[in-house]
Amino acid sequence: MIQIGIRLHDVNAGLSAEEKTLESRARKAREEGFACVHLAPQKVLPCVPYGPETMTAELAEHFRAVFSENELDVAVLGCYLNLAHPDPEKLRDIQAHYYGSIQMCAWMGAGLVGTETGCPNAEYKTDGNTRSEEALQCFIRNLEPVVSFAEQFGVILAIEPVWGHIIYNPDRALQVIRALQSPNLRIIFDPVNLLGPDNADRRESVFLEAIDKLDPYIAMVHLKDFVRKDGKLVSVAAGTGEMQYETILRYLKTEKVFIQATLENTSNENAVAARELIQRVYQEV
Secondary structure (H helix, E strand, O other), rough: OEEEEHHHHOOOOOOOOOHOHHHHHHHHHHHHOOOOEEOOHHHHHHOOOOHHHHHOOOHHHHHHHHHHOOOOOOEEEEEOOOOOOOOHHHHHHHHHHHHHHHHHHHHHHOOOEEEEOOOOOOOOOOOOOOOHHHHHHHHHHHHHHHHHHHHHHHOOEEOOOOOOOOOOOHOOOOOOOHHHHHEEEEEEHHHHHHOOOOOOOHHHHHHHHHHHHHHHHHEEEEEEEEEEEEEEEEEOOOOOOOOOOOHHHHHHHHHHOOOOEEEEOOOOHHHHHHHHHHHHHHOOO
16 A cells, blocks of 8 residues: 655645644644655754754754654655756765764764755756766766765665656666666656656657656655646646546556655645545556
């Protein structure tokens, strides 16, 4: 059975400070029927400086205790920083943040460290060089020591292909996987993130291609929906846009038993409905 989770920073968003504590958000996620969470520490502990120097075993134990009390697994510890940053000093700081996240993941028993794949500029914005071979090789080069560090700690580092980033399709993802040849490098499958204005109308074939090529490496799933606005795709909660989930959920049900899948872009008003939709379709396929 699929284990459905939620981004913890989407829980109780917009409410009072007391309702946005780590503890209250974890409690609410469990009350709403979620089994696991996507944890972005800097977004759920905004008053606590979160960097390599504060990623301690004690903080990891605090996280572990809170989630254990609420019977929640941490499916993914997010570290969504730009490993293609052009400034060498800034890049070293970014890599240090990944090293700290990998240690935290090991200490707290999280499922994996998750990341996207950046853009070759300081602004982390899609530009004309994002899909270039130079950008790809830069990302691989900067990712390699992070993967090696993950191997030392027995932690899975999972990259998430995104249409507007350096790794924008399954073939680019496979190039990274094959270049680094690490059992600790895996894929987060976010179907909507593989879509852009140029391929959204053939999304079923996009999803099937990703499943076919990346299946051995998929370690975790993100589920959301999308709407079109001003020529762009805008991410929204599952069930509130154009997505159909039968293909994806049939694959998860037959090939990825008990995989963890976290919902994204939910609100206080639609999180439970999004979870119920996914569970209903999962049962029907």
